[in-house]
Amino acid sequence: MDDPVLLTGAGGRVGQAILAGIGPDYDWRLLDREPLSEDELPHGVASDDVVVADVTDEEAVRGAVEGVGAVIHLAGDPRPNAPWDSVLRNNIDGTHALFEAAVDVGVRKVAFASSNHAVGAYETDDRTPGMYRRDDDYRLDGTELPRPSNLYGVSKAAGETLGRYYHDHDGLSVVCVRIGNLTKSHPPKEYERGQAMWLSHRDCAHLFDRCLRAEYGYEIVYGISDNDRKYYSLARAREVLGYDPQDNSAEYTFEGEPRGGNDLED
Amino acid sequence: MDDPVLLTGAGGRVGQAILAGIGPDYDWRLLDREPLSEDELPHGVASDDVVVADVTDEEAVRGAVEGVGAVIHLAGDPRPNAPWDSVLRNNIDGTHALFEAAVDVGVRKVAFASSNHAVGAYETDDRTPGMYRRDDDYRLDGTELPRPSNLYGVSKAAGETLGRYYHDHDGLSVVCVRIGNLTKSHPPKEYERGQAMWLSHRDCAHLFDRCLRAEYGYEIVYGISDNDRKYYSLARAREVLGYDPQDNSAEYTFEGEPRGGNDLED
Numbered sequence: 001m002d003d004p005v006l007l008t009g010a011g012g013r014v015g016q017a018i019l020a021g022i023g024p025d026y027d028w029r030l031l032d033r034e035p036l037s038e039d040e041l042p043h044g045v046a047s048d049d050v051v052v053a054d055v056t057d058e059e060a061v062r063g064a065v066e067g068v069g070a071v072i073h074l075a076g077d078p079r080p081n082a083p084w085d086s087v088l089r090n091n092i093d094g095t096h097a098l099f100e101a102a103v104d105v106g107v108r109k110v111a112f113a114s115s116n117h118a119v120g121a122y123e124t125d126d127r128t129p130g131m132y133r134r135d136d137d138y139r140l141d142g143t144e145l146p147r148p149s150n151l152y153g154v155s156k157a158a159g160e161t162l163g164r165y166y167h168d169h170d171g172l173s174v175v176c177v178r179i180g181n182l183t184k185s186h187p188p189k190e191y192e193r194g195q196a197m198w199l200s201h202r203d204c205a206h207l208f209d210r211c212l213r214a215e216y217g218y219e220i221v222y223g224i225s226d227n228d229r230k231y232y233s234l235a236r237a238r239e240v241l242g243y244d245p246q247d248n249s250a251e252y253t254f255e256g257e258p259r260g261g262n263d264l265e266d
Numbered sequence: 267m268d269d270p271v272l273l274t275g276a277g278g279r280v281g282q283a284i285l286a287g288i289g290p291d292y293d294w295r296l297l298d299r300e301p302l303s304e305d306e307l308p309h310g311v312a313s314d315d316v317v318v319a320d321v322t323d324e325e326a327v328r329g330a331v332e333g334v335g336a337v338i339h340l341a342g343d344p345r346p347n348a349p350w351d352s353v354l355r356n357n358i359d360g361t362h363a364l365f366e367a368a369v370d371v372g373v374r375k376v377a378f379a380s381s382n383h384a385v386g387a388y389e390t391d392d393r394t395p396g397m398y399r400r401d402d403d404y405r406l407d408g409t410e411l412p413r414p415s416n417l418y419g420v421s422k423a424a425g426e427t428l429g430r431y432y433h434d435h436d437g438l439s440v441v442c443v444r445i446g447n448l449t450k451s452h453p454p455k456e457y458e459r460g461q462a463m464w465l466s467h468r469d470c471a472h473l474f475d476r477c478l479r480a481e482y483g484y485e486i487v488y489g490i491s492d493n494d495r496k497y498y499s500l501a502r503a504r505e506v507l508g509y510d511p512q513d514n515s516a517e518y519t520f521e522g523e524p525r526g527g528n529d530l531e532d
Contacts, residue, residue, distance in 0.1 A: 084362055092358065092424070096350055096417075121434035145411060145486075148431045151362075158358070158424040165414045168387035220411075 003069025004029045005212060006107075008055055008098065011036050013182055014074050014113060014204065021205020026212070031055070031064045031075065055094035062101040070109040070212050073098050076159075080117050082152050091155035092162075099162055103170040111211035112163050114176040114220070116197050116232075118156040120149025123193070132192040134228040134250070141233040142178070142220035160220060167218040175211050175241070179204075180224035180232065187227075187249035196229035200247035210241040225249065269335025270295045271478060272373075274321055274364065277302050279448055280340050280379060280470065287471020292478070297321070297330045297341065321360035328367040336375040336478050339364050342425075346383050346418045357421035358428075365428055369436040377477035378429050380442040380486070382463050382498075384422040386415025389459070398458040400494040400516070407499040408444070408486035426486060433484035441477050441507070445470075446490035446498065453493075453515035462495035466513035476507040491515065 009015050010030035019028070023042030030036065031051040041047065053060030055075040065071060075098075076091040095112065102110055119140055123131065131138045146157035156178075163174035180197030181188060182204055188194030199207075203225045219240050222232035228250035237243035275281050276296035285294070289308030296302065297317040307313065319326030321341040331337060341364075342357040361378065368376055385406055389397065397404045412423035422444075429440035446463030447454060448470055454460030465473075469491045485506050488498035494516035503509035 084366075088354070088359055088362070093354055096354070100350075121431070143411065145409065146427050146430065147434055148427060149434075151431065154424070154427050154431050157427045158420070161412050161414060161420050161423045161427075164412065165387070165417065165420050168413055168415075 003027075004067060006031060006064055006068040006071045007074065008032075008064070008071065009074030009076065009078075009113075010050070011040050012074055012078060014179060015072075016040060017182060017184075017201040017204040018072065018208045021202060022209045025209070029064060029068055031061075033075070054090075056089055056097055058097050058101070061097050062104070065098075065101045065105050065107055067105075068107055070111070071098065071102055071107055072111045072113075072208055072211070074113040076113075076155070077152070080115075080150050080152050084151050087152050087155035091152070092158045095159040095162055099166045099172070103166055103172050107172070109173040109212070110163065110166075110175075111208060112159055112174060112176045114160050114178045115153060115156045116178055116180050116222075117149050117153030118146045118160065118178055119144065120153055121147035123149070129192055131231045132196040132229055136231065138231050139233045140222070140231060142222060142236050164218055173216055173218075175216055175219045175221060177207065177211065177221055177223040178232070180222065186252050192229065195249040196227055196231055197224045198227055198247075198249040199223055200225045200245075203245040203247050206245070207237065207241070207243050210237075210243050214241040216240050269293075270333060272297060272330055272334040272337045273340065274298075274330070274337065275340030275342065275344075275379070276316070277306050278340055278344060280445060281338075282306060283448060283450075283467040283470040284338065284474050287468060288475045291475070295330060295334055297327075299341070320356075322355055322363055324363050324367065327363050328370070331364070331367045331371050331373055333371075334373060336377070337364065337368055337373055338377045338379075338474055338477070340379040342379075342421070343418070346416050348418050350417050353418050353421035357418070358424045361425040361428055365432045365438070369432055369438050373438070375439040375478070376429065376432075376441075377474060378425055378440060378442045379422075380426050380444045381419060381422045382444055382446050382488075383415050383419030384412045384426065384444055385410065386419055387413035389415070395458050397497045398462040398495055402497065404497050405499045406488070406497060408488060408502050430484055439482055439484075441482055441485045441487060443473065443477065443487055443489040444498070446488065452518050458495065461515040462493055462497055463490045464493050464513075464515040465489055466491045466511075469511040469513050472511070473503065473507070473509050476503075476509050480507040482506050 004027040008031045011032040148154045160176040166172045180199045181194040187198040221237035225247040226245040270293040274297040277298040343352045414420045426442040432438045446465045447460040453464040487503035491513040492511040
């Protein structure tokens with residue numbers, strides 16, 4: 001991809017994992033609500049080149065998308081327990097502003113950071129903790145209706161629907177990545193759910209690289225590593241994006257069996 | 267149902283169809299942004315008893331749900347071409363306010379007016395106008411992901427997801443009715459799509475009566491008459507709600523064959 005790529009929410013956890021992995025491969029334009037430190041910038045990007053703006057600031061967003069070929073849209077309130085007013089504004093209204101500006105200036109492709117919380121309520125008392133274990137074959141595959149576990153998840157599902165609209169209405173290529181549990185060096189210990197939906201930094205960067213390079217219309221995929229414990233299907237991500245994850249939470253052994261639990265940690 | 271029923275958006279087209287059909291059968295509490303005239307009120311309800319408030323006014327909504335057993339939530343901007351700011355506020359934020367107040371005071375059941383526009387983009391150029399005709403067996407059944415035809419449809423899909431959340435999280439019974447093309451005396455002439463998704467006033471009132479009386483968890487159903495031309499399945503509405511529509515747009519003959527078209531009239 002020759003055109004610059006806009007990364008919104010560049011200073012967040014997902015943004016930093018992406019930049020650490022594929023920073024050198026693209027001509028980035030970064031947007032964040034806060035200025036980024038030198039540490040947070042990929043080589044070749046100066047602090048002054050970062051657009052410091054709220055994603056609900058339509059004018060700033062319009063300026064940021066001007067001339068880019070693709071967008072990775074991560075900006076928003078990332079807290080699973082974020083209050084409604086914040087997700088309404090930052091996640092729903094902000095994602096609308098991003099899509100609207102993108103189609104307006106002719107961006108071709110947007111990868112939208114959705115979340116496991118958009119479907120967290122499929123994890124019913126009846127299914128858990130069994131569904132977090134390798135011998136369980138329950139799978140979500142991205143064709144299911146949202147069942148959010150919180151209002152943050154509602155906002156992510158709304159972002160997915162906005163993407164569907166801008167694909168159908170304006171021909172924008174949109175992939176929604178329902179991101180699992182991103183942690184840096186190893187999967188969460190003693191947290192079965194987190195191991196089931198673990199996403200390593202390396203797989204995260206590779207997945208968003210594929211989102212930028214592959215051709216698609218509208219897709220919802222799951223963003224996790226190839227964990228034995230998974231209950232999210234990777235079929236669609238493999239097939240459409242060419243996602244080829246290298247990590248598996250089962251390769252990490254901890255003292256004793258993980259104790260399980262169903263906390264709503266991200 | 268002995269407890270009062272709150273009807274929001276009571277002065278609108280759907281609200282008036284409901285009140286005309288089943289007005290005498292319930293103890294209504296009405297909410298509308300505008301005062302209602304005597305003509306718009308069911309027998310036994312005084313103009314002064316109508317809550318005149320915006321559905322985004324959390325305090326007013328909380329007062330309106332106090333003591334009711336069920337809610338029919340129709341309030342919102344009903345225009346398919348409504349601008350984003352209006353549907354964000356009136357339809358998404360307003361529906362959140364309604365659900366939040368409902369679970370807070372212990373309402374048991376909410377029927378939410380969704381719309382055909384939440385799935386309007388399934389009507390692709392390839393499928394139309396064939397899908398509007400009786401010899402076509404394409405059906406949407408409510409298990410499909412939203413594909414809104416406009417931002418109004420995006421807002422209705424978001425309302426459905428909010429309903430899913432409040433069902434899963436708080437045990438509220440929620441039915442989302444994707445309302446078709448409601449017209450009073452006869453189906454739209456010369457408009458195949460409108461005939462396919464026609465909803466007569468009598469079937470509309472009966473459908474919402476069933477929404478109030480039936481027992482369910484979370485449902486998405488289509489709200490249309492039993493039209494030969496339909497591309498929305500009525501199976502779920504019949505099965506779960508006991509919906510038994512009496513009308514069919516095919517029973518109305520107009521001069522010549524309807525000419526078709528795919529306008530986005532409601």
